[in-house]
Amino acid sequence: MILVRRLLVIFYAACLVTLPLVGVGVLKLTTGRDWGGGLQPAWVLMAAVWGLALALRSVPRGGREGRAGFFSPPRILWFWFGAVLLSGLGLVLARAPVELAEAWWRFGKQIIQLIIMLAFALWAARWTSQRERWVWTSRLIVIAALLQAAYGAVQYGNHAVPAGWFKSLDAVFTSNPAILSGSQDLYVDNAMLEVGRLRGTMCEPLYxxxxxxxxxxxxxxxxWRRWLRGLAASVLTLLLILTWSRGAWLAGGCSLVVGGVLHRRVRGKGFGWEGRGARWLWVVLFLMVVVVATLLAQHGPGLLGRRLIQSFSTSDWSNLTRWYSTQAAWRAFLLSPLVGVGWGQFGWHFPVLVAPLGLQSQFTWPVVNNFYLEILCETGVVGLAAFAVFLGTLVRGLLARLGDRELDSEQAAVLVLVGMAFAGVWGQMLTFSQYNLPHIWLTLGLLWAASRAPEPKADGGGMPR
Incomplete structure (x- = not known):
C-alpha cells in the first residue's frame, strides 16, 4: 500500500507540472489520428491518480462540509451538474440546424469533458485540505510556470526566423486538435505588428x-528564500506582460485589488509564512518597472498603452468578434431561457442567430468568449443560478475563515493568495470560454480546500513535505 501511495503522489506531481501542456495531443501523437477527444497529458495522469485512489479506497467525498446542510458545496456542485444534464432538453426545445443524432453526440462528448474537469476540482479540493500539502502543491505549479517561461524565451528567440528544430518541437506542443493555436503576432490598431506574443505550450497567449x-x-x-520568490515572481510577471493578453492583464489587476482587500482583513494576523508581510512585492514591482521600460523601448513607449486602449475600441476586429459572439449567445439563451439550448450546442446555433457581419468573426468552431454567458446560454437560468450559488458558497467560506480569530499567519497567507488566484483565473473567464483547461478547475478546487478548516495531518504513505 505504501508503494501505491507513493505512486499516487508521483502521478499527481507529474499532473501538476504538466498542467500547461494543453496543446499536446496525446492520441494524435501516439496514433497519428485525430480522434476528437482532445486528450491532454494531465488528463491521463489525473485518471491514474483517481485509479490509484480507488485502489486505496481514498476517493474524495467532499470533506466535512458534505454533511453541513442543504447548501453545502458538494451538493450545490451536483445540482449544477444536474442542470447541465437537464440542458439536454434544449436539444429538443430549441432545435439547432443540425441532425439531432449529431447534436446528441456532441452533447455526450462535452458532458464527458466536463466530468474530467470536475475530477481536477474534486481531487484538488480533497488533497489540499491538509495544510502541509499547500507548499508542495504551490511549488509544483510555480515550477510548471517557470518551465513555460523557459520555453517562452525559446519562442521569443525563434519568432522572426524559427529554426527547423523549433518548428518540430512546437508542432508537438500544438498537436491537440481540441486546442486551436494562433495569435503569435500582436494585433494593434487593426494591423499586425512584428511583435511576438508568447504562448508557451498552451497554444494561445490568453491561456x-x-x-x-x-x-x-x-x-x-x-x-523558498525571499530573493528566489522575488526572482520567480519577476520572471512570471514579465512572461504575463509578453503574452500581450488584455484579458489576463485586466484580470491580474482584479487579482491585485482582491488581494489588497483580503490582506486588510488579516493584517493583524501577520501575512505570509514568516509573518513579515508582502514587502518583497515592492522590490518585484520596482524590478518589473525597469524591465518593462527597457522592453517597451524596443517598440515605442506607447505600445502598452495602445494595447490597453484597444480594449475600448468599437472598430477593433478582435473586440467585434466578442461582440458578435455575445449577441448570438444572448439570442440563443432567449430560445430556451429555463434550461438553455444544451451543453456544447452554441456552435450549431451561431450561424443562424448572429448578425450577417458576424459570420466572418469566427474562424473555426464558434465560441461564446465568456464562460458565464456560455453557462447561461447552454444551461439556462437554472444552470447559471446553480453555478453562481456554488461559487458564492466557496467565496463565503473563504471570507468566513478570514474572520476566524484562531487563524494563524500560515493559514492567512493561503486564504489571501488563493483568493487572488481565484479572482484572476475566474475573472478572466469573462473574456473567454475554453473550459477544458484543467488548471481552471484545479483553481476552483484550491479555493474549495481553502474555504474550509484544515483536516488532520496526512498519515504518511510517502507524503512530501
Missing amino acids: LGNFLLLALPLVGLTR
Missing part, C-alpha cells in the same frame, strides 16, 4: 496568461 494568474500568487506559498 498562458490565465495559467500565470494561478501561479503568480502561489509563489508566496512556496517557502
